[in-house]
Amino acid sequence: MRTKTVKSIIYLLLIALLPATALAGKITMKNGDVISGTLGKVTAEKIFIKPDYTDEFAVIAAEVVAIEPDTNFEVELLNGDKFVAKFAETQGSGQLILIGDESGNIPISQVATATKAKPYYQRLSNVDLSLTINKGNTDSQNIMFFADNLVEVGKHRHLAKITFRREKINGISTKEQDLLNYQYNSIFNDPWYTGITVGYERDPIRNLDYRYSIAAIFGRDIFNDDDRLLAISVGAGYSGEKTVETLDSGAVSSWNLIYNQDIKDGEIKFFHNQNLAYQFFGDNNMIFKSKTGFQFSLIKDIYAKISLRYDYETEPVISASKDDTTLAIGIGAKF
Numbered sequence: 001m002r003t004k005t006v007k008s009i010i011y012l013l014l015i016a017l018l019p020a021t022a023l024a025g026k027i028t029m030k031n032g033d034v035i036s037g038t039l040g041k042v043t044a045e046k047i048f049i050k051p052d053y054t055d056e057f058a059v060i061a062a063e064v065v066a067i068e069p070d071t072n073f074e075v076e077l078l079n080g081d082k083f084v085a086k087f088a089e090t091q092g093s094g095q096l097i098l099i100g101d102e103s104g105n106i107p108i109s110q111v112a113t114a115t116k117a118k119p120y121y122q123r124l125s126n127v128d129l130s131l132t133i134n135k136g137n138t139d140s141q142n143i144m145f146f147a148d149n150l151v152e153v154g155k156h157r158h159l160a161k162i163t164f165r166r167e168k169i170n171g172i173s174t175k176e177q178d179l180l181n182y183q184y185n186s187i188f189n190d191p192w193y194t195g196i197t198v199g200y201e202r203d204p205i206r207n208l209d210y211r212y213s214i215a216a217i218f219g220r221d222i223f224n225d226d227d228r229l230l231a232i233s234v235g236a237g238y239s240g241e242k243t244v245e246t247l248d249s250g251a252v253s254s255w256n257l258i259y260n261q262d263i264k265d266g267e268i269k270f271f272h273n274q275n276l277a278y279q280f281f282g283d284n285n286m287i288f289k290s291k292t293g294f295q296f297s298l299i300k301d302i303y304a305k306i307s308l309r310y311d312y313e314t315e316p317v318i319s320a321s322k323d324d325t326t327l328a329i330g331i332g333a334k335f
Helices: 003-009
Strands: 023-029 032-043 046-050 059-060 063-067 073-077 082-091 094-099 102-106 113-115 121-134 140-153 155-167 170-188 192-203 207-223 229-244 247-263 269-278 286-299 304-313 322-334
Touching: 170 207, 192 229, 207 247, 229 269, 247 304
Parallel strands: none
Antiparallel strands: 023 032, 023 063, 032 046, 046 059, 073 082, 073 113, 082 094, 094 102, 121 140, 121 322, 140 155, 155 170, 170 192, 192 207, 207 229, 229 247, 247 269, 269 286, 286 304, 304 322
């Protein structure tokens, strides 16, 4: 690393950090005390830490010699330089920073932001099941199975979702819907990304034999960190469908939003996903689908979930209603 670059980096951290997500490590104080725990929010005035033996508390940043989180940071300096670094034990009066095989001492002040760097590979899978069975004057059963899988490899993100919904009343099927979606994103200029999305749907009870779509997308992560994700994308591509009346295909455009927010240290999660598609063929149908709800941690990786699904079409298949609402309460697991 060139000397000029090293010098521009050697202005760094201790204090001038924007709020950061939870980081495991320790704080070394000027009086020699060392506090180990999970590092939380870091500002120019205070640094928050949660030891294993007590609740989170703050220490005065000016009394801190160094922080040593056991993780990499994504750092941006005031001059615009960006790099990934790890903070280690101090040398002299500054904070030691490690960038690959290079290192340098940093006083304090030239950092615009410093947040926990994501690992190169991440995976999160969920499986949900909701079931309602009634016996008596009316015999009915309602089953919904949902699974999703998010895999992030460097700048590449894969998201797959599967939904199966079945409902019977007095032995007669009243709902038989299958939804499959896959989305691939490639970040080309963080937080901007491009990719593709593929979808398939069938709902013979509503006279929809099948509907498929494939589109190129362009999107942006409004924010994406450990406890929240908000991503918005637009797309254009090709779609086709077969109903009891028609077999048609043509151009399609789409708008998609994904929002997840952890509450109470992840014990509760709020989520809202929605997709709007417009078919430029047939009756120019506009299709809207959304899913909103809360997920509550129970034991380890087991959780309870309540969700509200809402589907709407401006030009539905003959004999089918324009909207469809489903309230589901069930249990799930992540792994």
